[in-house]
Amino acid sequence: MTMEINIETAVRICPISCRSSSENSLCLQANLSNNTIELANSQSFPVNYAIPAHSSQTVLYNTVITPLLNFLIEGCDVSVVALGQSETGKTYSLFGPGFHFAASETEHGIIPRFIRDLFTKVKQYRDRNYTIHITWSQICGETVQDLLGAGSVECTDILDAFQLIQLGMSNMAPKCAHTLFTLTLDQEWIIDTAVQHRVSTASFTDLASSEKILVYDNNGLVQSLPTDSGLLALQQCITALSEPYFLNYGNINNIPYGQSVLTTLLKDSFGGRAKTILLCTVSPLVEDFAESLYTLQLALRTQTIKNFVTVNSYTTFQNIQDNYDVFGLQFATNQLLKLVANAEELFQKLLTNSSLAKGELEQISRWLTFKQECEECLSENSEPHRSLDIIEEEEAEDNTSCNTVNSSDSDEIDEDQEQDNSQSNMEKFEVMMKNFKILTDEIVSSNYSVHSNVNVSTKDSFCNSSSEYHSKGARGRRGSIHSAEELRNSFSVDSKICEEAVLDSEDKKCEDSLTYEAKKKLVKKILSVIEGYQKQILDLQKTIQVKEKFMQRLVKNKNTENNTRAKLEHQCQKLVKEYDKVNAAYTQAEINKDGDLEKKCQVKLAQLKKKINDAESLKVLTEESNRKLMEVENSVHTSKKQLEKLKKCKRKEEKRKAMYEAQLKDERKRMGTSQDSLQKQKSSVETKNSNENKQLVVLNRTPVINLSHENAESLRHEIRNLRKTRDYLLEQRYKIDTKAMHKKILNELEERKLLQYEEAIEAIDLAMEYKNEVLCGHIPVIAKSLEQIEEKGDKMLMDRLMKLNETEMRILLYKYFQKIVDLRNSSKKLELQVVDIENQNENLSCRVQSLSHTLQQVRLESERRIIALQHQHENKLQVVMRHLASDSGDNDRVVSRVSKHALAFQMAGTSKQGDKSLIARFTRYARQETVPKQLQATVSVPQAIVTRQKNKLFIQQTQK
Ligand SMILES: Nc1ncnc2c1ncn2[C@@H]1O[C@H](COP(=O)(O)OP(=O)(O)OP(=O)(O)O)[C@@H](O)[C@H]1O
Structure with a gap:
């Protein structure tokens, strides 16, 4: 969920007593009735919170900061950035006067109060587990130093946190550095079988003040710029983000965040995903007028910046759902891997086939890239990252069960070696799985290469014929999975026949790879x-x-x-x-x-x-x-x-x-014809389906196993059960699909369920196929390849796997199943992102064209x-x-006048020059718009006279 929220500004006026000045004349004050800061020259700056000099720390915290706590608990990032002239109370506002906890709590600043409230609040959610971590760094120029010396430190209670603050304070460099204090809140709780996770951060930035230099801007006006590179970059980012053009059509990639470490770290606070409050501290004294004006102007610009506040949440699943049988899950994992590897090999072959159209080649290479990306995601960086728990070994039984292992050797294995072994066994298991996959695929691809070819092109053309994401995306890609539309038309029609029907009508389709909608x-x-x-x-x-x-x-x-x-x-x-x-x-x-x-x-x-x-x-x-x-x-x-x-x-x-x-x-014509032929195929298949036994015998190879009548019956029974489960899953899937059609939007849980159903249905299809093979008297390909394992280590590993009890096997399969669903989920998200980017791209190119x-x-x-x-x-x-x-x-007079006129015209230049000047005029008009609307409405462009007396620069406002 994302909310578009403007950055809020709070301006706190520091008491005169904080400034070491003999002069006491004031140049600004806070107007609480309309939240404005009013200058002595009657110019006024609207802000979200105007905090007068006499306001206490409690008032500041309660009015400005308290709402942020709810955002944080809900899973959004929040950020408070303190900005202002030196000695105006930035550190005082964030932390308090020094950090002596013995001192009265009423003096505590925002951070200690926030920590206290956070611990109190999270404890109220009894069903939630939470952890809180603190990091605190100091940015000096372009170097970042860790003030806690241990990176991210977990805090279990308020005292822990307060001690860390004291530690950080003692390591802090005086004055010159910016500091970034970050709290990370990690929450998780269970709803049904799903584990909800929320990870959010609260960051508090104390920006060091900096000397300013005066420069002339493009309009010839005096502008002050900070000499600190971080603050200068921040000012530039704020300016860029608040430009009217950016607010309407801007691209975040054009914001110069990369110019400094500070802006890189504050990227989420300005124009990013955090709910941000800019806390400005200003001095009310006349002698500080220039600095105060600078701060207020920056605050005014910042108010126009929109952040996209996002809830950082994700869901994982804890328990296996009852309606999946282990068999189905086993097949869901193994067969999906097999399918992917199979398809990859097929694609590799197809790539070498020069007769393929350019579009098809591109489609295949895209597929291969996606697959590689998905593998990379799964291997390391996927969030949430899951890895298999190490399965506990049964030492005593190991040695006896494994008849190839020398018993005297096994006696010598100590505990450490056992651990190493378990790890190397896992690695071996992976290698074995790979070999197993390759072996199986070779056999499958040699037996079904023609069929696979048909399927691949069927998929492509099927995708091409449908319109939106769902048809080319995650849903309906495979034979056994149908869209709700299809299901409504032919709930019981065999998918392969469907595909062939579509293929028949589609295979003479357009020369290039564009879809109908495209x-x-x-x-x-x-x-x-x-x-x-x-x-x-x-x-x-x-x-x-x-x-x-x-x-x-x-x-x-x-x-x-x-x-x-x-x-x-x-x-x-x-x-x-x-x-x-x-x-x-x-x-x-x-x-x-x-x-x-x-x-x-x-x-x-x-x-x-x-x-x-x-x-x-x-x-x-x-x-x-x-x-x-x-x-x-x-x-x-x-x-x-x-x-x-x-x-x-x-x-x-x-x-x-x-x-x-x-x-x-x-295509429209062909699509009409294909509908008709689909109907015909459907009725013929329905007749076929009436004889169940006939359908079961799908392969006509010579039987090599003789099954007893009892065994065959039990296999048929299992197949019938599998079909029932499959029908049940199809129904569930159909329900969600129908809901999606009516409601248009599915929540995350439903989307995931849909993927799970699809995977499980496919696994059941393959399980049925497997049992059919057995029923027909063949040794299933997988069983054959298992028998062929010869290597000692592999056998050992196989034996160990065989020792897994049902629960362990369930867990193992469940984890793989989840991984595959995650993979599909993320690939679906990627596809959505691509669709989104394509749309954006299209909009942009339309804009460029119209411009x-x-x-x-x-x-x-x-x-x-x-x-x-x-x-x-x-x-x-x-x-x-x-x-x-x-x-x-009177010729003379005329001559003189004409020649003057002629010269003037010549000076105006040729037509090209005229053209240029006209365009320059347009540009000038356009430039006048670049001052933010808010600035134009409330503040006239400040004009100042700068004079120097001895070592001091005096700036006088000349225009309101
Ligand atoms: N609102 C306030 N009430 C009471 N004392 C204040 C207030 N604001 C600032 N002070 C005091 O003024 C002094 C300077 O404040 P502080 O160090 O917070 O300023 P700063 O803006 O962080 O300065 P710098 O940028 O130089 O670090 C401190 O002694 C602080 O206690």
Whole structure:
């Protein structure tokens, strides 16, 4: 069970007496009526718990921490993280004033109180067994030290725990380190035959305070950052987790937890599975304002972070259930192992077969990977990990029973050797089981290779034909197990016949390995891709149209521009001549020392120079049109190419869609036919089943054992009993399946029961097969291979196994049976996870696709806007040029204005630059959103003036 809960914040104001300061002016206070911290500048920070300076330790604990205890008992992880300026009471709040237990209990901090309450509370659950462990570490930079010196230490009572705290305190480094105190509560209790387990942790982190440095952020505002690498990484994680984008679409893998040891250890507390409270301690003094502001801002951000609080529980089973007979269980274990090994060998063979389709090859290699992963899980890391208890040996009987062992040797074996032997025997047993399996499989696979081949492909096609997880996942994979749907249709139909019927209808199925549902999904996806392409094509066509129109305009304007250029050329020449003239007059005035004339000439010269420059730049502008035309032509060409590409892609996707649609149609038809043939097969099998004896004789090999009539009868009787048990199990399974269909969700216990029924049914099938073989007079393959055991050690081991009494054998088989059910359970979970990940992946790719479409649209839109602007500009320019060409009006003024305008436009850059600036503007708008909503709503962005006087930095708030 998972709950989405925001991290809560508590802000405790420390008493002035704690701060060694001569100044007593205050800058903040707690408002209890609305749980806010109010600053002197009337800015206020909403928090979950505002704790004023006069509040006692009891008030803090009762209001903030008590609810965490229930979470812990229910199996959730809880976390309290204390953060704040140095000497503001983090350690005091968590532990108390030093840690002298002789001192009054009223001064005790959160941790001792929590431990006391925890011991009291768990004792109330009389049916539960529990253990409590404590670990306490200190993080100095990137090094972690154990403060207790013994890793995780078990505490049986409060005193134990308190002594450990004293020990840890004495090992603590002063000031510089963060400390992480963890309590682990392990509970177990029994409901019916199931053992419920809950493992939860309560962690208490005392973050060391750190110096801050001031830096400018992207918006040019002053920001303070801690110099401690752990705190800096924590701040970065909090910032990343509280970004609006992360809250909506974020991927936890992008949070930089790995940057420091501290954040790695606090991963569960921030954005993880723990119920977290951030306890901030702040000083109310004006001189501490900057530090307090920093802490409050961090608290504000943290409040927006969502944690996924999860109940850590699992169930194991204690007793064998009565309705499984030992025989069934024995077969469930042995035959499942055999099946897996058999299938593996078959798959290995199939892998070398080059005629397999790529999809099938992938499916097989996936199966092999899963199997390997499951084996690894079972061998060491499976949680809960089960191993076989060592079976006690019967020493006295060993030597006599084992006729190959020299009796004088056995006398010399001492106790230690006995123990070694029992271990090596277990190892030998495993090797023997392996050999036994290989041997059996060889025989089975040689006898049934053709049949197995059919079964494998049947399974695949059966899986392919069904839709959701249950069909391709854990349920209905094997012949003897049917889905509720099937059971309803043909409760008594022999599974193999069912499979063959399905095979007949399915074996001409699609060329690749996609299921019907997957194809349907794919078609949908392709459709949306096609729609996307269509949109882009329309957009691009629109853009090309706009560009072509602009090109036409440029061509049309060419004449006017030529005229204007000629006119300007003429004007330039005139101006140059006039300039020369005035220049000559100026030289003359200089010679004559005529000051007045000199000045006039200077002014005139400057004016003429300016006019010439303006006219020259206008001339350049008229020459620009060719370059512009070429540019637009190129751009149209590129757009047309893009258009072709898009059309090609669209055609390709349309073809794919048509192909899959045809395949789906075919499959639908085939599925209709297969239903009919299934019905026919069913009725024929029902007739067959009417003769029970006939059904029992399934193998027609020459009998090698002659059974007495009595023995044969008893075998038939056992087979009948087995069938009854099988029917009973099928019914039970059917009930759960029906429930699942109506209710949709099964609880963990029911899911597990389902797996157990499936395994047991299959085992019974195989047991019946075994007995049939005996009944037909054959020595069963397994019995044969047991007879062939020759090696001394193996025989010894076999003898020992034979000595196991019924209960021991039951336990042994039961443990193996549970292991197999666990294996299937975890493989089912893995499959569910894969389905989940696939869905997520699909969503993400849809998002990426839609974003890239939007980006493309924005680009095209901006391109069109730029062209439109150029168009407008061109029009204006044309008006002016026509005006110039007609030589009417005040040319000088017009020339000067136009050239300025033209230069400005040139500076704005080419269309690509315009495009970029537009996109940059979009990005800027988007960036404005990155401040958390809560921050925007309640706090205006703080503006500060930083001044330095002597060795001190002063920060003054300038804006509310
Ligand atoms: N609310 C309070 N009531 C009474 N005394 C307090 C309170 N808060 C802090 N103190 C006292 O102030 C002093 C400093 O507190 P403490 O050591 O807990 O601060 P800290 O934040 O853990 O400091 P540092 O980060 O430097 O370790 C201690 O002597 C403590 O007893």
